[in-house]
Amino acid sequence: MSAGDRGLQTVALPVGWAPDSWRTRPATQQPVYPDAGALADVQQELRRLPPLVTSWEILVLKKQLAEAQEGRRFVLQGGDCAESFDDCESAQISNRLKVLLQMSLVLVHGLRLPVVRVGRFAGQYAKPRSADSEERDGVSLPSYRGDFINQPAFTAEARTPDPRRMVKGHARSAMTMNFVRALIDGGFADLHHPEYWDLGWVGHSPLSADYARMVAAVGDAVRFMETISGESLHNLERADFYTSHEALLLPYEEALTRQVPRQWGWFNLSTHFPWIGMRTADLDGAHVEYFRGLRNPVAVKVGPSLTPDQLLRLAERLNPDDEPGRLAFIHRMGAARIADKLPPLLEAMRREGRRVLWICDPMHGNTETTSNGYKTRRFANIRDEVETAFELHAAAGTRLGGVHLELTGENVTECTGGARDLTDTDLGRAYRSTVDPRLNYEQSLEIAMLIVRKHAQ
Ligand code: PEP
Ligand code: MN
Numbered sequence: 001m002s003a004g005d006r007g008l009q010t011v012a013l014p015v016g017w018a019p020d021s022w023r024t025r026p027a028t029q030q031p032v033y034p035d036a037g038a039l040a041d042v043q044q045e046l047r048r049l050p051p052l053v054t055s056w057e058i059l060v061l062k063k064q065l066a067e068a069q070e071g072r073r074f075v076l077q078g079g080d081c082a083e084s085f086d087d088c089e090s091a092q093i094s095n096r097l098k099v100l101l102q103m104s105l106v107l108v109h110g111l112r113l114p115v116v117r118v119g120r121f122a123g124q125y126a127k128p129r130s131a132d133s134e135e136r137d138g139v140s141l142p143s144y145r146g147d148f149i150n151q152p153a154f155t156a157e158a159r160t161p162d163p164r165r166m167v168k169g170h171a172r173s174a175m176t177m178n179f180v181r182a183l184i185d186g187g188f189a190d191l192h193h194p195e196y197w198d199l200g201w202v203g204h205s206p207l208s209a210d211y212a213r214m215v216a217a218v219g220d221a222v223r224f225m226e227t228i229s230g231e232s233l234h235n236l237e238r239a240d241f242y243t244s245h246e247a248l249l250l251p252y253e254e255a256l257t258r259q260v261p262r263q264w265g266w267f268n269l270s271t272h273f274p275w276i277g278m279r280t281a282d283l284d285g286a287h288v289e290y291f292r293g294l295r296n297p298v299a300v301k302v303g304p305s306l307t308p309d310q311l312l313r314l315a316e317r318l319n320p321d322d323e324p325g326r327l328a329f330i331h332r333m334g335a336a337r338i339a340d341k342l343p344p345l346l347e348a349m350r351r352e353g354r355r356v357l358w359i360c361d362p363m364h365g366n367t368e369t370t371s372n373g374y375k376t377r378r379f380a381n382i383r384d385e386v387e388t389a390f391e392l393h394a395a396a397g398t399r400l401g402g403v404h405l406e407l408t409g410e411n412v413t414e415c416t417g418g419a420r421d422l423t424d425t426d427l428g429r430a431y432r433s434t435v436d437p438r439l440n441y442e443q444s445l446e447i448a449m450l451i452v453r454k455h456a457q
Helices: 036-048 055-069 090-111 164-185 208-229 250-255 286-292 308-318 338-351 379-396 424-428 441-456
Strands: 003-006 009-012 074-079 115-120 133-136 139-142 241-243 298-302 327-331 357-360 367-369 375-377 400-406
Touching: 036 164, 036 250, 055 074, 055 115, 055 357, 055 400, 074 090, 074 357, 074 441, 090 115, 090 164, 090 208, 090 441, 115 400, 164 241, 164 250, 250 286, 286 308, 298 308, 308 327, 308 338, 327 338, 327 400, 338 379, 357 379, 375 379, 379 400, 379 441, 400 441
Parallel strands: 074 115, 074 400, 115 241, 298 327, 327 357, 357 400
Antiparallel strands: 003 009, 133 139, 367 375
């Protein structure tokens, strides 16, 4: 067994693991490709293509997540439920970046903590589904599983899984990353110019006065620091952005799993921070097997049916050495169940003294369908779940280190409530998501403001 040096501690390479050892375990939520040869060709092509991120970036993020675990940073993770190939366009990418930057400004200012910004983008193209197939008028076709796999139109051609879509998804992810990196490097995230992040249509938002006050206060602080130091504060001109996605489609993830010169072990170089979805978090399943061998920081979505014992076993399997920054649990219980379901999990991890970064996803436990047929989430439930999460962590002696949100920079009406008090009938006006409902710009900013209020209590 070889081992690597990680500061003072040595972490062992996992026994019996290889990038394809997941194939010996039951792999759920995978498409059935009609042509195994075409799939093998695509994997071969993906193995040769350049990676999307580097091992250095991954290790820097791991360190920052370790600091978030200790309360020295706060994690903001957000983006679409599912990206689509069509939405890979400049305005959508920059609008999403603007919302995340505005939210992080609110958090930095209010929490007095550096914020780790993690996008749910550049690879969020595969979706778990509750059924493998869909029936319409007596016709049964495979479910739409995300643009990596097939297309939403209800025709046999569109729904047949096509492995070539992985190559296209890799290219779309690279274009997204390239644009985000170029914007950031070019000064788009410069704290001296928060006006770059204004979204045209929000001038009369009920929240804009609060936000403008915050921007002015940050501007004053920046100018003050520059006056006394006599120079421009260069590190305010850029902000790091990391990427994450649900690493659901294992043939894709396997092909992007690499060894790199002068580093031990294996990295998933398709993203900085992959997560395992709630439906694939089985201890003995293929996803947990695949994840246990990565050196990336990894996360697992934790739903209301997971027992404390199962949680501890997941922590042991995915982070046997209790490495700082390695493991995050993203709890998504729903506003109605969090007070019952979360405390025993927090207590189990605390009792065993295990390191983990706790992140709250207040979206996925609060999805419902309105009487007029829209899948939605009520802002009041999302807000309740975040607020209750802070309270439960405080009571348990653990720490909420971040939030995970589905949001967009577009002016959509997908979640009800919030500052403009959107109603069920408003949903029809601008409902664009093909999967889960997202917070719009105002609702996102409002969540950032309430996190600040809650954190201060
Ligand atoms: C998601 O994050 O889009 C998702 C499907 O979440 P979960 O696995 O928590 O249900
Ligand atoms: Mn979702």
